[in-house]
Amino acid sequence: MTAPRLEIDLEKIHHNARTLVERLAERGISITGVTKATLGSPDIAATLLRAGVNALGDSRIENIEAMRRAQVQALMTLIRSPMISQADRVVMHADISLNTEIDVISNLSSAAQKARRTHGVVLMVELGDLREGIMPGDLEDMVRKTLRFPNITLKGIGTNLACRSGVSPDAEKMAELSALADSIDATFGSKLGIVSGGNSGNLQWALRGADTGRINDLRLGESLLLGRETLQRQPIDGLHTDAITLIAEVIESKPKPSRPWGKIAQTAFGEMPPATDRGHISQTILALGHQDTDPCGLIAPPGIEILGASSDHLITNSGRSGLSVGAEITFQLNYSALVRAMTSPFVAKVVLSQISV
Numbered sequence: 001m002t003a004p005r006l007e008i009d010l011e012k013i014h015h016n017a018r019t020l021v022e023r024l025a026e027r028g029i030s031i032t033g034v035t036k037a038t039l040g041s042p043d044i045a046a047t048l049l050r051a052g053v054n055a056l057g058d059s060r061i062e063n064i065e066a067m068r069r070a071q072v073q074a075l076m077t078l079i080r081s082p083m084i085s086q087a088d089r090v091v092m093h094a095d096i097s098l099n100t101e102i103d104v105i106s107n108l109s110s111a112a113q114k115a116r117r118t119h120g121v122v123l124m125v126e127l128g129d130l131r132e133g134i135m136p137g138d139l140e141d142m143v144r145k146t147l148r149f150p151n152i153t154l155k156g157i158g159t160n161l162a163c164r165s166g167v168s169p170d171a172e173k174m175a176e177l178s179a180l181a182d183s184i185d186a187t188f189g190s191k192l193g194i195v196s197g198g199n200s201g202n203l204q205w206a207l208r209g210a211d212t213g214r215i216n217d218l219r220l221g222e223s224l225l226l227g228r229e230t231l232q233r234q235p236i237d238g239l240h241t242d243a244i245t246l247i248a249e250v251i252e253s254k255p256k257p258s259r260p261w262g263k264i265a266q267t268a269f270g271e272m273p274p275a276t277d278r279g280h281i282s283q284t285i286l287a288l289g290h291q292d293t294d295p296c297g298l299i300a301p302p303g304i305e306i307l308g309a310s311s312d313h314l315i316t317n318s319g320r321s322g323l324s325v326g327a328e329i330t331f332q333l334n335y336s337a338l339v340r341a342m343t344s345p346f347v348a349k350v351v352l353s354q355i356s357v
């Protein structure tokens, strides 16, 4: 079969999603299934929906359009603040978008009026991770302005932590978001529908059994696809971490010294070459590189060690086994490796199992 390729096991993704849907339902939280790492794959989207996620979220309007074209029936949220230049496409294809700028909401309102549609807005609040978000002290004013725009419905508020600075979405941060929701409700005499607490980094908090307060939605991607929470990247109990794997083919396999020889300068990617002498090793080269994935995000099978990578070569030490040319090796991936592989035109995507639910 062709290599490199991603093998996507829909049964395992379904199991992961179903398990988290059930565990979070007990805590009063529903899931927006985030598809941004899948390039809008209709197979994966349909699998998440059958497992019971409430809605789909993607950071790219192109992916949302691809899912619409493939007839995926779902509430769809654009989870990155819309570009003004894409306002028309956003109101046409996304039901809701996450927002932080009044000028963007104004443009969404104009676009929605033109298209005779209404567009839902979730206002994102900055709670310390320093990526997107309205400063808490400015939220009330933003709500007031948002409510004035025609063809715009305020759907709720949300926050995103653990992405840029690794700030943990703990009980304190979630209580802060709940309190903001209460305060907006009290001021405006309404009830915010969506209080979206965050991403896969929120699962430690959400599954531990503490009070979840007003939080009723999490936007989950990595945990559904790769079975890990994202604060420590630990496997989540009962979930598959190999629902998606990357397979690459051996193109050279030779015993070689572990240390380069000659006058040493920079490498192709600017890194320093290996310095320690470990004698001869079984050096195995795979046809896989930076153009296909993030080599740093690959998890090799036992007995195989990743030594380095360039744009097209992954260098490994295959230990005593000494793999033969043409052999295939299966890697697990982290999120970075998955995103890069999914979006690489050099990597085939093979769906292993159709789900029959």
Ligand SMILES: *Cc1c(COP(=O)(O)O)cnc(C)c1O
Pocket: 034, 036, 059, 079, 080, 160, 198, 199, 200, 201, 219, 220, 221, 222, 223, 230
């Ligand atoms: C990517 C993203 C998510 C999903 O994050 P995971 O770690 O994959 O669960 C949620 N919300 C926003 C705003 C995102 O950009």
